[in-house]
Amino acid sequence: MSSEPVKPQTRFKAGEFLESARQRWASFRQQLAQWLQPDNLQQLRPQVKFQAGVLAGFALLAAILLGVADLATRGVIELRLREDLQANLAQVVPAELHDNDLLQDSVLLEAKDHNLGTEQIEVYLAKKAGSVNAVCFKFVAPDGYAGPISLVMGVDRNGEILGVRVIAHVETPGLGDKIEVTKSKWVLGFNGKSLDNLTVEQWAVKKDGGVFDQFSGATITPRKVVQAIKRGLDFYRSHQAELLAAG
Numbered sequence: 001m002s003s004e005p006v007k008p009q010t011r012f013k014a015g016e017f018l019e020s021a022r023q024r025w026a027s028f029r030q031q032l033a034q035w036l037q038p039d040n041l042q043q044l045r046p047q048v049k050f051q052a053g054v055l056a057g058f059a060l061l062a063a064i065l066l067g068v069a070d071l072a073t074r075g076v077i078e079l080r081l082r083e084d085l086q087a088n089l090a091q092v093v094p095a096e097l098h099d100n101d102l103l104q105d106s107v108l109l110e111a112k113d114h115n116l117g118t119e120q121i122e123v124y125l126a127k128k129a130g131s132v133n134a135v136c137f138k139f140v141a142p143d144g145y146a147g148p149i150s151l152v153m154g155v156d157r158n159g160e161i162l163g164v165r166v167i168a169h170v171e172t173p174g175l176g177d178k179i180e181v182t183k184s185k186w187v188l189g190f191n192g193k194s195l196d197n198l199t200v201e202q203w204a205v206k207k208d209g210g211v212f213d214q215f216s217g218a219t220i221t222p223r224k225v226v227q228a229i230k231r232g233l234d235f236y237r238s239h240q241a242e243l244l245a246a247g
Helices: 008-035 038-044 048-092 186-190 220-244
Strands: 106-110 120-128 131-141 149-156 161-168
Touching (some): 161 186, 186 220
Antiparallel strands (some): 120 131
16 A cells, blocks of 8 residues: 655645754854854953853853763773672682572662661572572671771571671771781681670670680771671571571
8 A cells, every 4th residue: 555645735844844943053053153252252251140151051061071971981880890799799608609690689688777887788699509508798887996897798508607808998007907808817717607606705806705806906996897797697697587588
């Protein structure tokens, strides 16, 4: 079936629209050229509205450039953050314990009662053949000596620590920064610990009657990390049944 030919009236209206658009564009260019004449700009410069317009123009240009830069780099930044998170999780959960992508298998749980620096925590599930063998999650010791200390911890299905890493902090260089695995092996002392094989009193630095070393000249930092890790295990235990059932 042949299409109906375009009516002359339709072509006429389209031609009118294009001609009108060309005329408006030509008029705008002419007005802009007149406005940009040096003599005209010289007269406008002392006026407050001109100065305000120039500032507004620069602000608009800056906003556009920032928006373009954000769009151009957002994907790259998200990819780098994902790679960093994946690397951190790999340090605290051995690869042989799971055959799934941890970043694609997680649940969001309430944590506001555990003093872990956030009201909700995303828990990544390490599964093998569909069964949860371990979990890992990020949390915060909000009361470090110099500020919050961000950690990531892996825990097996029975509640035993597989690994802990400090991923961000502002503690004193040469003293409190020994919580980093690159600065000392202190953080490896949590491997194998659980709420079952240590008493509540033992979950403390030796200065406070516990089993964990403190640093010479820096007791607060390790004390707060130990306390936060203990609270992290409490958080896991409170959700253990729910997490293991997620397999």
